[in-house]
Amino acid sequence: KSHQTNQCVCKVLTVDTMNSCVKKVEYAVRGPIVLRAVQIEKELKEGVQKPFSEVIKANIGDAHAMGQQPITFFRQVLAMCSYPELLDDDRFPEDAKGRARRILQGCGGQSIGAYSASQGIECVRQDVARYVERRDGGVPSDPDNIYLTTGASDGIVTMLKLLVAGEGRSRTGVMISIPQYPLYSAALAELGAVQVNYFLNEERCWSLDVSELRRALADARRHCNPRALCIINPGNPTGQVQSRQCIEDVIRFAAKERLFLMADEVYQDNVYAEGCEFHSFKKVLFEMGPEFSSTVELASFHSTSKCYMGECGFRGGYMEVVNMDPEVKAQLTKLVSVRLCPPVPGQALMDLVVNPPQPGEPSYSTFIRERKATLSSLAERARLTEQILNTVPGIACNPVQGAMYSFPRVTLPARAIREAEERGQAPDMFYCMKLLEETGICLVPGSGFGQRDGTFHFRMTILPPTDKLKILLSKVKDFHQRFIQQYS
Amino acid sequence: KSHQTNQCVCKVLTVDTMNSCVKKVEYAVRGPIVLRAVQIEKELKEGVQKPFSEVIKANIGDAHAMGQQPITFFRQVLAMCSYPELLDDDRFPEDAKGRARRILQGCGGQSIGAYSASQGIECVRQDVARYVERRDGGVPSDPDNIYLTTGASDGIVTMLKLLVAGEGRSRTGVMISIPQYPLYSAALAELGAVQVNYFLNEERCWSLDVSELRRALADARRHCNPRALCIINPGNPTGQVQSRQCIEDVIRFAAKERLFLMADEVYQDNVYAEGCEFHSFKKVLFEMGPEFSSTVELASFHSTSKCYMGECGFRGGYMEVVNMDPEVKAQLTKLVSVRLCPPVPGQALMDLVVNPPQPGEPSYSTFIRERKATLSSLAERARLTEQILNTVPGIACNPVQGAMYSFPRVTLPARAIREAEERGQAPDMFYCMKLLEETGICLVPGSGFGQRDGTFHFRMTILPPTDKLKILLSKVKDFHQRFIQQYS
CATH class of the missing domain: 3.40.640.10 (Type I PLP-dependent aspartate aminotransferase-like (Major domain))
Structure with missing residues (x-):
């Protein structure tokens, strides 16, 4: 500790001399729970034994990371914008080429x-x-x-x-x-x-x-x-x-x-x-x-x-x-x-x-199919999330009417709240951290978003693919029941 | 004016009630002279008669806008990252494919x-x-x-x-x-x-x-x-x-x-x-x-x-x-x-x-050729800029040892300085604005970068292609001589 103090004296920039507003910044979506999730992923790679084989991140609205595929038309146009030689390639439809040309013409030197x-x-x-x-x-x-x-x-x-x-x-x-x-x-x-x-x-x-x-x-x-x-x-x-x-x-x-x-x-x-x-x-x-x-x-x-x-x-x-x-x-x-x-x-x-593909353009039907598939699958996952979570005693989930998240309320036993407080943790952080360690599921505690005093929540994205989402929800269910038993 | 005042009373956010630090921000590289250059470009398009046919922007280090071509290898990899179906395309060399695969593997869901x-x-x-x-x-x-x-x-x-x-x-x-x-x-x-x-x-x-x-x-x-x-x-x-x-x-x-x-x-x-x-x-x-x-x-x-x-x-x-x-x-x-x-x-x-192409990789020679062509042409333009500017009485240009700019000193007649001050303009802003109106050349006045009191400069990029740069420099030369005559 004395060594640390010495070090602080030498540094120009320390936590004591830095911008105090920056110190007050908190960002739960990438907070301690996510840092621990990354660490666990590394441990799994190194062969450390865990009661699970992979970390499932439902902490952030990151669709592609959860396997959602990009819209073909968008990526075709972006590829041509990056490498305009592709504008001559027969593999790309005319409407995609038209969009790429329009964008490039809007750029200085026709370059992105x-x-x-x-x-x-x-x-x-x-x-x-x-x-x-x-x-x-x-x-x-x-x-x-x-x-x-x-x-x-x-x-x-x-x-x-x-x-x-x-x-x-x-x-x-x-x-x-x-x-x-x-x-x-x-x-x-x-x-x-x-x-x-x-x-x-x-x-x-x-x-x-x-x-x-x-x-x-x-x-x-x-x-x-x-x-x-x-x-x-x-x-x-x-x-x-x-x-x-x-x-x-x-x-x-x-x-x-x-x-x-x-x-x-x-x-x-x-x-x-x-x-x-x-x-x-x-x-x-x-x-x-x-x-x-x-x-x-x-x-x-x-x-x-x-x-x-x-x-x-x-x-x-x-x-x-x-x-x-x-x-x-x-x-x-x-x-x-x-x-x-x-x-x-x-x-x-x-x-x-x-300015997506319009009716009559060659990419229109593929675009509509891809968009519809994603949105209807998200709707299905929204429904599934609400339904399954509401089967768990002690979890109450409002309908996921829109966006990409459920924010269910969890009732935590008094003994769990006490133990969390003893550790200086928010009770729902304690809960989510334990969930992560036991199941590999990464959620964000409600305290990171704010909630009425005495209530506890977590935020979970609906983005995992349906199969994985079902596994995730059933693991959350099992965990919650174990947790309640343990602390009752 | 009274109407404006009424309006101000109604708005929540006015210049009087906004963040006062933001008001103090100045950014000359995209300041009033550039706004006027954009306006002049529009006027030219609308057919307004000017003593020149195009605006030459030498105000910002924007290489591609001045016609510099991107490095082929970079853009090939970016195209494949955008649209990974291209990884199967024979038109792209193996080293480019390898880089694209490595980057995509580093991305969540292998998607950028x-x-x-x-x-x-x-x-x-x-x-x-x-x-x-x-x-x-x-x-x-x-x-x-x-x-x-x-x-x-x-x-x-x-x-x-x-x-x-x-x-x-x-x-x-x-x-x-x-x-x-x-x-x-x-x-x-x-x-x-x-x-x-x-x-x-x-x-x-x-x-x-x-x-x-x-x-x-x-x-x-x-x-x-x-x-x-x-x-x-x-x-x-x-x-x-x-x-x-x-x-x-x-x-x-x-x-x-x-x-x-x-x-x-x-x-x-x-x-x-x-x-x-x-x-x-x-x-x-x-x-x-x-x-x-x-x-x-x-x-x-x-x-x-x-x-x-x-x-x-x-x-x-x-x-x-x-x-x-x-x-x-x-x-x-x-x-x-x-x-x-x-x-x-x-x-x-x-x-x-x-992590560019390495010796022995298929894209190496093209990469080296493209890089060398750009850098040696920039070196040539740096030399040219210094040389030509120094032939003008009243302009003194240090060697452009590096980067992309010359920052020559211009000696302005007392009468020009007085006239600028009467208009509430920095004398080199007055000079650059006149240059823009008369020749279509867009430079940034030294006052936007700071300079010793009583000295005046402009910043000019060396990025225009050699032919255009020569025209630009000779126009600056002619303008400067006219300006000196006019205000002496």
Whole structure:
């Protein structure tokens, strides 16, 4: 220990002298449980005996890693963009070639190796705007309001960065749902903004009650300046799909309370439940008439990483800003220019997502078949997850209406909670860590997302292929029963 | 105006209520002059009459946009990574297939659409470490100290973020060269850190004098806590290549004064001048013996965007940290995990850069030929730029020893300076804007990089193809002479 202290004196940069906001950052989706999972994988490779033969990672929405296949058309176009000599190859269909040519013509020197404009390639932004218009039943979208981003995370952090100001009681507060996706809490910690929690209603399928928004806002106004309201729809980690009525209520609330709306809509194609439908915040906003559509400030986010394509590695995404002050927009454009541009292959992929094969084009039927297969299999897995988990006494799982996650509540015996506390662990971390050690299944404890005090959850993706998912769910079931017995 | 004020009252987010640090950010490389260049391009397309037929952009190190061709081998591998069906195609050589297979095996689900580990794909980090060892004559490199990044910019900003702490007189100061690459000033402004300027010696070919470092540090210690020293070698925007002796002196200085070293070495292959050679800070550090190699904290940065490949659009890069406190390293790993991972196609490309075709492999000779052609043509253009600019009375250009830029000094008539000041413009901005309007040539004024008071410069890339570069240089020459006449 004394040696360590000596060492610290010598170093310029230590935990004591580093950025204190960075120290407060937490990111459970890649936290200690995932580090331990990677370690266990290495141990298995080295021949260490375990009660299981492989680690199953259901901790992160990483579709391809779980075996989902990419959309053929997307990858054909990307291959041609990378190596344009392939444009002469008969193996590729004409529509794929056309898309590749269009993208390359939008690039400096017709190369995806050139920087793009800071805001993104112009023709891609045009395609995004047209996509948004189609999706929203004709509500106009201006390519100048589209910013391509490095995944949705980049856009969200950039918007939060613009919003953070003031000190002490006038410091910017940002309202986020609890449970939340921990990018939000991490970004707020890094920026030194105030996190303002509003709780989703677990009893009503993780729905959002405006009365709870009102409560949270009133509380927050006593110690900070709440200026923005973040919504994730469909929900992460909670899998709910917001009703149109609820979105209207939220917009009315934001308008009345003067809050900047941030709508994280990266799961917009992931809606499975009967009677549920995705409504974009922008569409609802415009349908509410000019009183709202010309005043409420909104940024909405999308990405290539989720939905039916699951292309996380490309870090593609966009955000659309609505009613943003023109001077602020100029500041935003300046800010993003410092990083030069989002990755161009990700921009190309985003273009394909918003401009996929059309009826009559050679790739159309394959594209539709692949997309449908993935989405209907996800719907099946969503159903399966809810059903099987609800057969376990002590686990209660809301319907997975959308997105890629279940967030079931687990009832933990008092003795387990005590033992976890003695170890300085959150009880659901204790539970998940034990699950990992005994079964090889990697989930994320609910405490990493936030939950009502005294309740415990885990987040599990529905992404393992159906066969594996069934095994996983039955292992979770067995484990939970053993765990309850052990600690009762 | 009153309407604007009303509007401001209604908006949640205005320039008055936004993050004030963001407002202070400036980024000349994509500043007003580039916005005007884009506008002029649109005007030309719309048929507006100009004294020129095209805009020549020499404002940014964007090789492919200026017509440089990508390395065939790199793009073949990337195409196969995007669309693995191509692995069966006879058109691709075996070594390219081998690289693609190795990269895909390092990816989740063997897809570049999966997230990688936050620090980057493991086998890519291994390849980077071996590259660093070869480059540095056997100095060991640990893959655990390699972090893949989204271009070098991302790594630099991340390191600065860790370093920023304290308030008032104990606020972190960061030493940067003047002239500098404006990513540094922009990042420091955004983070609210103190920028500590040290001046390069223009009279001695933009070399770095340790006495100037000493002066700058002493001055800075009166009002902040200088903790880091940034070096760009080869230099941007100034094109100098640091001598081994100078690097040693800088390391001694950093060790004595307890400064964290940040070495921006993205131009490491871009060395043209007779007698100049690239020495990495890490290599020199280790050759100075354990007194230094086991204490001085260093982060060095590299990228896929420059050198002979010029693949800016992929946003590939890495940083290596040396002697970093293990607890700080854990914080760094946590911080980068929030953004999930750098773009995987960029990681794949970085892998190819550090693991190119080897003697005996089928792609070797083509690779060497392509690389040599690009680098020798750049050397020729560096020479040409210096020579021609120095034939112009009132322009003085140091040798372009390395990197991709010349940063000549221009002597401006007093009347021009006065007129610029009347318009509220920096005199070299006035000069460059006039050059753009009259000739279509887009350069960046020296004021965007910083320069000694009363001196004026511009940064010009050497990237236009030789024929175009000659035209460009002769246009600059004519313009300068006209300008001098007009304002004398």
